Amino acid sequence: MNKEILSSLLEKKYELQRRISAIEADFRKGRSQDFSEQTCENKNNEVLNEIHLEAKIELGLISQALIRFENKEYGFCSQCNGVIHPKRLKILPYIDTCINCAK
Numbered sequence: 001m002n003k004e005i006l007s008s009l010l011e012k013k014y015e016l017q018r019r020i021s022a023i024e025a026d027f028r029k030g031r032s033q034d035f036s037e038q039t040c041e042n043k044n045n046e047v048l049n050e051i052h053l054e055a056k057i058e059l060g061l062i063s064q065a066l067i068r069f070e071n072k073e074y075g076f077c078s079q080c081n082g083v084i085h086p087k088r089l090k091i092l093p094y095i096d097t098c099i100n101c102a103k
């Protein structure tokens with residue numbers, strides 16, 4: 001079961017890294033576009049910024065989960081040290097609190 005979670009975390013990590021670099025490539029491309037498209041572009045950038053930020057936050061959470069995995073702390077609550085329910089981990093693989101502490 002642990003191996004499954006680890007590979008899904010890694011998969012998610014690579015997916016996010018791909019997404020982040022695609023967005024960053026878009027940012028660079030956006031700057032070289034001509035002036036008439038600027039307004040539309042700004043809106044686009046706003047949305048991109050948001051996705052970019054979200055992806056970065058998620059990537060940070062996944063990196064932390066991977067560190068916990070290495071330290072054999074993964075699956076345990078960071079607040080009370082209790083076991084996090086496997087079903088909860090399946091839905092939120094990078095969660096670090098049990099359902100009681102998350103409330």
Ligand SMILES: [Zn+2]
Pocket residue numbers: 077078079080081082097098099100101102
């Ligand atoms: Zn807890």
